[in-house]
Amino acid sequence: MSSPKHEFPSLGHETLVDMFENSVKLYGNRPCLGYRRIQNGEAQPFEFMTYYEVSQVISAVGSAFHGLGLRPRDRIGVIGSNSPQWMMAMQAMNRMNLVCVPLYDTLGETAVNFIINHAETKLVVSSGVKLPTVAKALLKSKSVVTSGVVYWGTAPEETIQLLESEGFTVLSWEQLVVRGSECRVEPESRPQPEDLCTIMYTSGTTGDPKGVMISHRAVLSTIAGLVAYLEQLGEKMDCNDVFLSFLPLAHIFDRVAEELMLSLGGSIGYYQGDVKKLVDDIAALRPTLFAGVPRVFERIYNGVMEKVHKGSFFTQMAFNWAFGRKQYYMKEGWRHNQASTISDLLVFDKIKQRLGGRVRVIVCGGAPLSPAIEEFLKIAMCAPVVQGYGLTETCAGSFISDPFKFEHTGTVGAPLGHTELRLEAVPEMGYSPADASAPAGEICIRGPGVFTSYYKNEEMSKECFDSDGFFHTGDVGILTADGAIKIVDRKKNIFKLSHGEYIAVEKVENVFKHCAAVDQIWVYGNSMESMLVAVVVPSEGHALKWAADSNIPQTDFKEVCSLVAFNKYILDQLRITGKAAKLLGFEEVKAVHLEAEQFSIENDLMTPKFSLKRVQLFKRYNKEIDKMYDMLKQSVPKASK
Incomplete structure (x- = not known):
């Protein structure tokens, strides 16, 4: 099914350069980009550059890029934690019609080297901290990076x-800005x-990264769709x-959010670069728009619920009463803000302070958010x-849910104004847009916000x-009765067991994520085996509580994970959840290996979008998988002669 072509929302600008220049004219003296100085090891209050001041630096940096021999449509690589320098370098590239090639801060040397060579980046702009990583890649790319290297912050002298x-x-x-200031040029x-x-470049779950080509029109169209959506909501x-x-x-999620703020004349404050200090940065900035990925909100949820469970009987009763009433x-x-003012006053206003106390809109993207956690946020965050939902491409x-329709919980909402949707049948998985009760299929998108090509x-x-x-x-979605899309499957993450049953592995994993004893899970199976197995990272708090309740002296999380009895307990909990x-019998996990170390970007088991890297997980746990299948085969009773 598809919607007819229609007039798309517009900001009235043709490029991101036009958009930013318009904001400088309208909001020149207003705060634009902010950061926190570190003095004696302590972060100071946020300091902001105005739109006019930022525009002057952008002009200087663009001129310096020209002086280094860069010309329209040349590529420049950028690597480092978010900072005003990153944004100003990117805006300078926009101004001079250069192409920004971001490098994930957590990508290793191999990927950085691949992207530099594949995109033919003539210059690399790096944080000082990342310069050693960049240097290793540059030594293999001398013929490509011909305009040099720029770094912000402090870099190792060696x-x-x-x-x-x-x-x-x-x-x-600083040297780059001075160079450009002394010899300013027009684009x-x-x-x-x-x-x-x-x-x-999207890291992907297998192979080399793919270079997604995104135009000025695509980003502007997406911003226009978001602005129209917010206005329609009355927000x-x-x-x-x-x-x-x-x-x-x-990543495109944050870039679009920041370009949106620049289009409105809003302010952007940059965190210190350390997620452990994020709570302090939130308190110092007190944002009104907060965007995060599921992992961020899961930590907020777990932190609140852990505090509730450790609280007194009265604390638990008050929370449950307030939650149930507002729900x-x-x-x-x-x-x-109208459902239960007394619940907010007694309980939830305190939780709201975790995000600074004045957040107007909370956005989750990057991956599906558990409906239970989404419902918690809607009730508790005021x-x-x-x-x-959307991809880098x-x-x-592309889609955003309606926060004032509680039935949208668990969905990604309807297409934004710049997005056309079509559902395409996936017969091998049983999905059809012609199903009158639940139209479903692969999500196909058309519109001005879609990328050009790879x-x-x-x-x-x-x-x-x-x-x-x-x-x-x-991705596979179901169209709900009120026009929202619910992501239910992944077309490519499907495999067949030896008896012929198809397994939609992400669907199975999403079910097991609801198990309170489980923090992370990777489910594995193949066409040579008849059963599923899994590697599970248990909830540390749950594990230690189980040990205490079982009168087991071990208090070390890793030791608890090695216990046979705890392994059986986790398997039982997964069975109950399934x-x-x-879940059908063949969708249940029959054996688990318990891991104390989190799957993360740093250990190369997750992508920067927090998706599982299934190939890397298989390589790492290949031996454990073989042991689980050997154990399962030994436990199957042999037929009597």
């Missing part, structure tokens, strides 16, 4: 000397709507709004909570677009 000895021009951020050619503003944002930047600016009225259609913002990969580009121009996402969700 790394600077090494690069200079190898013939690279190395400039600090040779202003970008056009279809010119690229970025080639954004129009303006120059008084504040955004905390901590999600990777190398009831929100399901009846009352808005978050602000509209929305879940969005669609500029992240850089230097024409074959893959042709594979993902159909003849009507729809991009095939690979039965409650009505």
Whole structure:
């Protein structure tokens, strides 16, 4: 099914350069980009540069880029934690019609080297902390990086000397700004709507990263869709709004959010670069727009619930009463700020302070959020909570739920105004858009927010677009009665067991994520085996409580994970969760290996979008998988002769 072509929302600008210049004219003296100085090891209050001051630095940096020999449509790589320098470098690239090639801060040397060479980045802008990683890649890319290296912050002197000895021009951020200020130049050619503003590499779960080519038009169209959505909700944002930047600016989700704030004349405050200090940064900035990924909100939920469970009987009773009362009225259609003012006063206003106390909108994206946690946020955070959906290829913002429709919980809402949707049947998985009771299929997207193609990969580009121009996402969704989309499956993450049953592994994993004893889970199976097994990272708090309740002296989480009795307990909990969700017998996990170490970006078991890297997980736990299957085969009773 598809919707007809229609007029798309517009901001009235043709490029991101036009948009930012307009904001400078309208909001020149208002705060734009903020950061916290560190003095004697302590972070100071946020300091902000105005829109006019930022524009002057952007002009200087753009001029310096030109002086280093960069010309329209050349590529520049950027790596480092979010910072004003990153944003200003990117805006300078927009101004000079250069293409920004972000590098994930957590990508290793191999991936950095691949992207630098694949995108042919002539210059690399890096944080000083990341310069050693960059240096290793640059030594293998001398013929590509011909304009040198720029770093912000403090960099190791030995790394600077090494690069200079190898013939690279190395400039600090301050030196770059001075160079450009002394010799300002106008752009040779202003970008056009279809010119690229970025080639954004997605890490993917297998193989080399893919370069997603995104135009000025695509980002602007997505921002226009978001602005129209906020206005329709009655939550129009303006120059008084504040955004905390901590999600990777190398990812399209955060970039679009920050460009949205710049279009409105709002302020962006950058975190210190350490997630452990995020709570302190939130308290110092007190943002009005908060965007996060499920892992962030899961930690908030777990922190609150742990405190409740450790509280007195009265504390637990008060929380449960307040939660149940507000939940009831929100399901009846009352808005978050009207459903139960007494619940807010007694309980939830305190929880709201965890995000600074003045958040107007909370957005979750990047991956599906558990319905239970989404419902908790809607009730406890005293602000509209929305879940969005989109890919790097669609500029992240293709669908967003309606925060004032409680029935949208667990969905990603309806398509935004710049998005056309089509559901395509997936017969091998039993999904059909012709199903009158639950139309479903692969989510296909068309519209001005969709990417151009994959850089230097024409074959893959042709594979993902159909003849009507729809991009095939690979995600499977169901269309609900009120027009929202619920993501239920992944077309590609499907395999067959030896008896012929198909397993939609993400669906199974999402069920087991509801198990309170489980923090993370990776489910595995293949066509040579008849059963599923899993690697589980248990909830540490749950594990230690189980040990205490079982009178087991071990208090070390890793030791508890090694206990046979605890392994059986986790397997039993998964079985209970699976039965409650009505999983079929072959969808149940029959054996588990318990792991104390979290799956993370750092250990290369998750992508920067917090998706499981299934190939890497298999490589790491191959021996444990073989042991589980050997054990299962030994436990199967042999037929009597």
